[in-house]
Amino acid sequence: MTALQGTYFDGSRSQGKLGSLTLRSVSAIVTVEDGSQISINLSELKVTAPLPGTPTRITWGDQQSFVTLDYEGVRTLWRSLPGGPGWAERVQRRLSTVVVALLLSVTLLAGLAIWGVPAGAARLAYTIPAEISQQMANLTINHVFLDLDSSNIDTGRQRELRRYLLSFEKIPQLEFRSSRAIGANALALSATTVVITDDLIELAETDEELLAVYFHEYGHAHLRHVEQKVLRASAWLVFLTVVTGDLGGVGELLLTIPVSIGLSAYSREFEREADNYAVDRLLEAGISPEYMATILEKLEDHHMARSEDSDEESESVDRKLSDMKERSGNGGGSLINYLNSHPPTGERTAFIRSRVRPR
Amino acid sequence: MEETTVTTDSATQRSITPFVFHGNGADYFRIWIVNLLFTILTLGIYSAWAKVRTKKYFYGNTELAGDRFDYIASPIAILKGRLIAVALLLIYSLAGAFSSLLGFVLGLTLFLCIPVIVVAALRFNANNSIWRGVRFGFDGSILQAYKPYFLWLLFALVTLGLGYPHARYKINQYNINHHRFGQAHSYSTATSGGFYLIALICVGAFFATFILYFCVMFIYGLLSTAIGMNGQGFLPAISIAIFMLVYIAIILLYQALYFRLVFNNIEVVENRLRNNISLYVYVMILLTNFLLTLVTLGIYHPWAAVRRVRYLQSNLWIEAQDLNAFTARESDNIAARGEELGEAFDLGIGI
Structure with a gap:
């Protein structure tokens, strides 16, 4: 795969270093601007669910992190990691599923208001001593x-x-x-x-x-x-x-x-x-x-x-x-x-x- | 990473580093509608994840000196807090139905616990906020919190509200002075007088509107009597709506003044937070947001939220001396309970 471009933070100082992250079979390699490399075991990597437009933090070990804005790159990386994108990411990614989510929300809310809450209240009301x-x-x-x-x-x-x-x-x-x-x-x-x-x-x-x-x-x-x-x-x-x-x-x-x-x-x-x-x-x-x-x-x-x-x-x-x-x-x-x-x-x-x- | 425009302010020997907001309504709408749907489908359980996703979106789109903020709270911790909060609310409302004395006692206990909840909420939120890999923190103690959040509020009550701005000042001092970024503490340079000025402006605006409203109604009453109408008509109905709108506008004015005061007076080791929010523009943004959200039955909410934050951030900057030299502190895991209790009881905490 191609390298993810981003910034490496050692977790103790607010000064970051530009760098890239590449994936090998069992490890990930972070190369920072001065040429030094950090090798991380894949099982140690934690990737937070990416949200469109926001950076993704890939963390490992003692608060170390690599931050990238490459949303698609992270999605590719994710496929090689256990877990992978959740339902929320899948739904919000496509316009069609977003529209379905909107219609479903409106329907459910209306149903709850018209039917759900009154029916529940009617049932519960008779149990009040x-x-x-x-x-x-x-x-x-x-x-x-x-x-x-x-x-x-x-x-x-x-x-x-x-x-x-x-x-x-x-x-x-x-x-x-x-x-x-x-x-x-x-x-x-x-x-x-x-x-x-x-x-x-x-x-x-x-x-x-x-x-x-x-x-x-x-x-x-x-x-x-x-x-x-x-x-x-x-x-x-x-x-x-x-x-x-x-x-x-x-x-x-x-x-x-x-x-x-x-x-x-x-x-x-x-x-x-x-x-x-x-x-x-x-x-x-x-x-x-x-x-x-x-x-x-x-x-x-x-x-x-x-x-x-x-x-x-x-x-x-x-x-x-x-x-x-x-x-x-x-x-x-x-x-x-x-x-x-x-x-x-x-x-x-x-x-x-x-x-x-x-x- | 992308580098933002950094200009040098020669007068203060500091560079002006602006906040830049990258979020947009359409993107946030996608996240928000999924949050809403999943929360309904899971009967509220997902709300903890929804909260993290929302904060993550806004933090992640906030850029300072080329790097974004991040919110890294665990949804499970928030869920636990929410469950406790719901349980407490349920006990409180059931107790109130059984016996008003028991309800009163429980209410009083809850009131006495407010400082505890506030501290836990501030600590949780700060600990899960991060910039350039360094965490924020809050290390005010609960005992110290009883002074501003109990004694000074009691003082405000005893003085029939005259002491309230001073109590707000004490609360702000406590909140800001115990926050830190890494190992560097922030402190507030706001004065008690600043809070009194806010109160004066808002109370003044309220009475001015009230007098104006009264005058208009008086003239209308005179006119309609002269013409022979019986006082019922279009103007009284619409004037109530206008009066309510003005009332809301004054609450929003208070929020704007408060933001302007607090966020012009925070310093972190020679780095000063500054803003030049226009009261008129900000209040108009909030007011139109409110009306548009109302008209669209809530659908406009994501655009409204983005619009508000974008305005605030585009007028917020740091007179920075050095943003590279901050160092982290050993951080510990803080349970989410406080924050969620605060939200369920609507304490409106936040800096």
Whole structure:
């Protein structure tokens, strides 16, 4: 073979010597510019995997090295050495395999996002013990965001409503709370806990409407939606840490954006599941799903009104929430927030009404 | 080997030796996409090899005085570190779910361990960096690291952030002064005032933008009230986007100022590191990199990374006195654990 041209370093001084490396049957000979020669046993040679455009270091013994930029020469040399080029070198060498790698990466990432992570989270969510679910709910219920206060509803009415709702389906923790921050709302905090706000109880004209909401939230709890969301978020975090370990800086900032978009898409899918579950249970109990459609419409009107209120009196009640969520100060928060996490109300009511008379 | 242009600066009696970057986006894309694919296929295991290949590409394309740098870490050592880091993260997040007290205690312990992780990371990275066959090294002790990375940061906290630039100064002193190339130590000539100036510029830029934003919104509010619109419209929406962009730009400005300060003040035995990074150009490069990577869903990343490094290196040089006389020190193998812990917990270490 022809000689590789490069620089010889003895490993102790930063002064290199120009030279060449030639391969014999059992040894390699390095000839430096002053004419002296170094003979190295082939079994002693270590060649790092060459990357295009970068020098290859051939090392032996006590930190001695020969550095060359002759990429093709090193590839030839490599064939005579045990090991040889790895898979990475083979793939990145040809344009065709690079394109295949790109397409495969995109497909795999999309598959993981659309199918892999949700399926894994759904499976794992059911293995979470009730104590952890309860702990999760405890953390959320005290969150300053929600601003939950004790209920102002008459205790007799509370007891009656609780008995009514729980007679259809039991859940370890059903809370009635008042909240200025979230208005008329109901929340599933985990598999163990459902919260219904005073405003919602007042907004509903019949107990059947409240039952419809309860079934929807119970659906979230029963299907472990909160647990699934947490698992999905942590899966992405671990995944991104591993995959983007080398990106650094702005790259990481960037990669969190699709994740948050992805998570809000997931939450719409959960809303549909919970709607579907609630309609099933209402039909089962012999109650018309129409109640669900009417309460949803009332909720939308309610949040629309709240948005307009906060436009006019921007100094008042919604301030804490809007400060925390970095609102622009021009209102619209309550409605936008509601619409972001839920499918359009028209779509939901249309679906519910389509099931009033089951096919 | 190829010889770079070496000019003599008569005023300082030193020769100007520039850094030259040879990498290009297309080559790095090939390496990066293979890294990404293999990492996915091996469920993350390959990420250790990917890291070495990435660093090798950037080091190997960096030329100083005719010779390239090299990164020679063992992927297996990095893999071990990553596995430990993932295990710790898992324990930490599970503990947090079980009991917030346990999570807090573990978090605090982890916080107390930061200096240990930092030192291990700096040592590993330095020990695996090589130029002209001579290794870099880091020999700061863990005990010494607690001063800048714990006490001075605590001081910054107690002084409500007023002491933070001084803490950064102490951290920089510690990092730079304990690095060595072969047997020659580097030292930093940056002053505490330099770090305060950076903080002042960034805080000033932030408030200036905020006031400007407020004024624009105020005028818009007046106008729309006069016309009779209800304040909802195109400008508020787009101004949030602009405000966020400015916010990111200020973070990038901080990075640029920091780089400029630190890399104008490193000396290794009469050899001085110098740069003349233009703040405007560098911030614009980072900002357009960010936007292009966003628009291309990440595909632009390799070009962005190369573009950034090329700009930095084409404006970085050494006022060299003698780059041939460095001698190596007996080096020992350092386990990779520290560095990977640092990365998993995103400490953003690096000089």
